[in-house]
Amino acid sequence: MTETPENQTRQKLLEIFSLANMDSLPAMSDHVTELISLLGSSRATAQDVADTILKDYSLTTRILQVVNSAYYSRGTPVSTISRAITVVGFDTLRQIAAAMALFEEFIRTGTEKDEIAGIFTMSLISATQSRIYCELKKNRISPEEAYVCSLLHKLGKLVVLVYLPAQYQAIEQEMQKGYSEEHSNRLVLKGLTYSQIGREISTFWNFSKRIVDCMDTSPPNPEKSKDSFLFLQNLVVFSNTLTSAFFNGTKLELADLIYKFGGMFEIGQEEALTLVDRSLAVCENYSRAMRDGLDKIQKGRSSQVTVSKDSSGRWIRVN
Template identity: 85%
Template sequence: MSNTQENKTRQRLLEIFSLVNMDSLPAMSEHVTELISLLGSSRATAQEVANTILKDYSLTTRILQVVNSAYYSRGTPVSTISRAITVVGFDTLRQMAATMALFDEFVRTGTEKDEIAGLFTMSLISATQSRIYCELKKSRISPEEAYVCTLLHKLGKLVILVYLPAQYQAIEQQMQKGYSEERSTRLVLKDLTYSQIGREISTFWNFSKRIVDCMETEPAKPEKNKDAFLLLQNLVVFSNNLTAAFFNGTKVELADLIYKFGGIFELGQEEALTLVDRSLGVCENYSAAMRDGLTKIQKGRSSQIAVTKDPSGRWIRVN
């Protein structure tokens, strides 16, 4: 995007946010920005992450609760963040901290608590899928980078839901009439898309260029895995679309998704659905709020694939 186009997009964003009496774009708290920065940095140390977490008493307490849960517990109580790093691993802990902090920021700021929880949880499931895929396939993509880029892929949509809920609902109404999401956002938001909004906001919040560029919704197809960043961009889109297809899609949409991306990632439909199942198991252990988010994910379309739990508590599809 040229500087002229960027300036025009920024101006339209300012016009939109003036609707809620903001003379600038929304600010992210310094604490959350610091955690996101540490999440995306390969040079971050365990001590830096621990010190940042300890600045927030509530976050510290909730992380310790998760680490002491049945999912992570090794039988010995964990009472310090430094010990938590040993138990779950440095990368997992900083993912957990940044995710919880970002979730809290959006829920605290927004009025549509249930819908925010549902939409953010969809992003969390997608991010976890990307990380698991990279670990299982021993991909050239960093699991850490795949996680954060996938988590923030739908940032524009979340920002509109949090800060401009009336406009968000107007977009949803346009989609119910049969318009695509992109067409609906352009109609309501001065010809802007969620992707453009996410890119501008994340630039304003000083997120890395790679995070910004992973908000692209139609990346080019990588040629035989030669371009690692193109592979990352495709994984981000695939994981987010897979989650959407699992909860709100049709069999045809799921099949189309596997047809489009299966060759790139060497995944069949069953293996892809196993990724979703594994990520759900991980996400249910983040917090009560995120468990609630799983129950609040929108399932409004009549053609959707219904999702429920079996007697053992495992999420399954009801076709």
């Protein structure tokens, strides 16, 4: 019987993870998987989410810190998850919970804490951009679905960093020679890419097919008003690429990004940069670790711009 491409990918993954003395693909803790599932479920209730959060003391503490931050707080201290749902809203709390649960999981498991914080922070900024964009444009895409799909778009990269740090460093060394990330992936990971690994791992972790398919890095353009899911896939790529271009890109890369996606999303360069700025303001309030992450992502491999705050506290690109 001929092996399917999916089976071949799984076999390559098992071979790669065997290098880290793992005889199977890595498992994610039950409460994180449950939260991701609740995030994508229209049937989930506020009590479902609260009960899942309360299973993890550290996660509960982190979420209460976020809700009591200056960005979300209304002046009255929040001491319970049920009260947090009332203050920030059910959908927002589900997003915060999923983000913080994933971050806690990877930090707890991985050894490269600073690098993990940097990559996850960029994913969080991208997710927030997608959500804000959908809220502003009032399109047919659910802001919540755009958020979680953008957050998990680079899951494969995080998985390699957390569970296979030696392979991750080998990829970084190839990129320092001038090779693209995809070419460097294939050189080190037996022909696989971060995207393929993310799709395979997220399928193993029982994430929804829509989340899995949004890990595609080159989706086709949607036909006008005919395919909202293709629009979502492209938005996920745009948001993640915009974050990378903002912190580690050149003016030309930013211009090329707007040229490619500007018409599709009816967005110009200034509006795109404002979108990043608004996202940063939200993400800074998640935790001290997230603020530290913002510092880490400024130390990119080939950054040709500097990102800092101006006198008003706004994040700007300084060339």
